[in-house]
Amino acid sequence: MGTFKLGSLSSVPASGRPDLLGGPTLRALAAAGLLDDVGVVEIDPALSDTATTQKELGVEPGSLANCVVVGGKREGIERLAACVVLATTRADINRVVKRLLDVRKASFLPMARATELTDMEYGGITPIGLPSIWPVLVDRRVVETDVVLIGSGVRRSKILLPGALLARLPGVRVIDGLAE
Numbered sequence: 001m002g003t004f005k006l007g008s009l010s011s012v013p014a015s016g017r018p019d020l021l022g023g024p025t026l027r028a029l030a031a032a033g034l035l036d037d038v039g040v041v042e043i044d045p046a047l048s049d050t051a052t053t054q055k056e057l058g059v060e061p062g063s064l065a066n067c068v069v070v071g072g073k074r075e076g077i078e079r080l081a082a083c084v085v086l087a088t089t090r091a092d093i094n095r096v097v098k099r100l101l102d103v104r105k106a107s108f109l110p111m112a113r114a115t116e117l118t119d120m121e122y123g124g125i126t127p128i129g130l131p132s133i134w135p136v137l138v139d140r141r142v143v144e145t146d147v148v149l150i151g152s153g154v155r156r157s158k159i160l161l162p163g164a165l166l167a168r169l170p171g172v173r174v175i176d177g178l179a180e
Contacts, residue, residue: 007058011039022153024129072103089179
């Protein structure tokens with residue numbers, strides 16, 4: 001397994017190219033025994049953002065998933081989570097995420113803070129390898145996607161995997177209507 005094709009991208013099993021994974025991502029995949037089940041592909045870091053990946057690499061937006069870090073406070077305590085949605089949608093931060101985190105207001109974390117807390121590069125943040133105390137909220141449409149392209153923890157590569165595999169990762173909650 002671990003060999004997938006999307007647009008002009010063809011992956012190799014992550015077990016064969018662990019150098020293309022961010023540290024937290026590599027450790028999480030190894031701990032879950034999934035290095036042979038997911039694919040990784042090296043890309044030009046300049047092509048890492050969603051719009052450029054879609055245009056330059058020929059990947060349909062319904063196969064691209066974005067992972068964003070969100071947070072809010074309740075009684076002075078910060079609550080953080082990751083949200084994973086398809087590029088054709090947007091995470092419903094103001095209603096759904098706010099309710100799930102049980103906070104007054106939820107918002108995206110600033111880039112510098114998100115990269116510091118995840119130990120991942122901007123443009124490469126992935127739901128695989130995030131701090132274990134964070135819930136990872138995944139929109140059901142991502143899980144139902146045959147092959148999805150996500151970050152790898154670094155900008156110079158991407159992970160390809162069956163969407164359903166995300167539902168099996170620790171800390172993941174599949175949410176109907178997470179995105180609109």
